[in-house]
Amino acid sequence: MREELYKGINFENDQKKLKWLQNEYCEKNIADLIKMRISAFLASIELIENKSKMVKLDNIEKAISQDIKKMLLVTKKVKDYAIGHQGNPLFVENENGEAELFYDEEKDSIQIYMEYFIYKYRVIVEYVVKILDKVIHMDESAYKKNNSKKHIGEYERTNVKLEYIRKLIQKYSSEQIDLEWFDEVRKVRNKLVHEGASCMIFYNGNEPLFQVYNLEVDDLFMPEEFLSNGNVISCKYFIAVTVSYLIYFVDTIFQILKNVNDDKKFVWSECKLNYKVVESEFEKGLDFIDKMYGISSFIPIYQKSLFEMIEQYLD
Numbered sequence: 001m002r003e004e005l006y007k008g009i010n011f012e013n014d015q016k017k018l019k020w021l022q023n024e025y026c027e028k029n030i031a032d033l034i035k036m037r038i039s040a041f042l043a044s045i046e047l048i049e050n051k052s053k054m055v056k057l058d059n060i061e062k063a064i065s066q067d068i069k070k071m072l073l074v075t076k077k078v079k080d081y082a083i084g085h086q087g088n089p090l091f092v093e094n095e096n097g098e099a100e101l102f103y104d105e106e107k108d109s110i111q112i113y114m115e116y117f118i119y120k121y122r123v124i125v126e127y128v129v130k131i132l133d134k135v136i137h138m139d140e141s142a143y144k145k146n147n148s149k150k151h152i153g154e155y156e157r158t159n160v161k162l163e164y165i166r167k168l169i170q171k172y173s174s175e176q177i178d179l180e181w182f183d184e185v186r187k188v189r190n191k192l193v194h195e196g197a198s199c200m201i202f203y204n205g206n207e208p209l210f211q212v213y214n215l216e217v218d219d220l221f222m223p224e225e226f227l228s229n230g231n232v233i234s235c236k237y238f239i240a241v242t243v244s245y246l247i248y249f250v251d252t253i254f255q256i257l258k259n260v261n262d263d264k265k266f267v268w269s270e271c272k273l274n275y276k277v278v279e280s281e282f283e284k285g286l287d288f289i290d291k292m293y294g295i296s297s298f299i300p301i302y303q304k305s306l307f308e309m310i311e312q313y314l315d
Contacts, residue, residue: 016175017244018310025247026307029298030072034250035065038131041254045275049137057131064127064250067120069300071243074117076302078235079309081110081208107201107208114210114235115192115199121242122189125182128250129158135257136161137274146270159183164271165253172256177249185242188212201235208235240309 025033038061138160140152166179191197191214202209209232260273 014241014244015314017177017248018240018314020175021244021247022307022310022314024251027297027299029300030247030303030306031065031068032298034068034247035061037251037254038064041258042131044258044277045135046278047134047275049274057134060127060130064124067124067127068247069302071117071120071124072300072302072306074113074120075239075243075309076305077113078110078208078239079305081106107203110208110235111199111201111210114201117239118185118189118192118199118212121246122182122185124246124250125185128253129162132161132165132253133158135273135275136164136271139270143270161271168256168260169252172260173252175248175252177245177252179249181242181245182249202232209233210235210238236309237313240306240313243306244310 042057042061138157140157143160144150144152162179162182166177169177188197192199192212195214197212197214199210199212202211211232257273258277
């Protein structure tokens with residue numbers, strides 16, 4: 001049965017990203033194709049400043065790929081729970097002689113999976129930011145002078161470079177993306193990891209819902225377009241939309257970065273591109289191996305769960 005969704009202010013953009021992911025990746029292995037695209041980009045560039053920093057990017061595309069796979073495994077677990085693969089809940093008798101739910105293994109597992117999903121989501125963004133930090137050069141002296149600052153922290157530096165990327169996307173892509181969303185995930189992830197917050201699971205029939213609460217039981221995570229029953233969030237819709245945004249973001253920026261490397265005039269807030277494309281046979285080799293062995297076309301069963309979710313939510 002199709003779930004009734006609250007259509008928030010981003011619903012139209014959410015639908016575009018869901019359709020984009022379905023069109024571009026439904027018949028591709030998401031994790032492996034993203035890995036190949038990042039590998040090809042890194043193999044074809046040479047940094048202009050701080051060339052030694054390229055060494056720190058070794059194997060980063062492998063880490064991104066494996067964490068995407070882990071997120072998609074969570075997707076399957078949540079979907080399985082939603083279609084009725086619940087375990088046997090344990091009831092105890094309360095002081096009034098009534099049966100009271102004491103422990104539901106599957107429900108408690110979904111709580112852990114959702115927390116893990118949010119954590120891994122943010123980790124993937126951090127990996128991508130590590131790459132962006134190397135391939136975008138920021139004239140920090142000029143930035144501090146122009147903004148009357150004596151010091152720039154890592155958080156501010158990252159946000160300036162992310163805004164530069166957003167400007168690139170605005171210029172070279174027909175579809176836009178709100179990067180503030182990633183910062184919201186960062187805040188919630190930090191609350192979960194460092195401040196004792198918890199992801200609580202509810203359900204409407206077999207539909208799993210969640211909300212993140214701090215130790216004072218205050219709501220922490222309430223983007224309007226995900227709300228169901230007032231102040232809880234659909235696990236499945238949240239996963240489908242946020243994965244779509246993440247893959248669109250990663251796919252788009254690396255295609256743009258590869259194609260606009262010669263745009264030396266594009267400078268924003270003392271930032272500019274810090275690399276040049278060099279001759280490399282690596283990408284051709286990747287394409288040959290992919291065509292021979294169909295690496296990016298092998299669809300794991302856990303990925304199929306994601307596109308079944310997406311199909312459910314497309315208008």
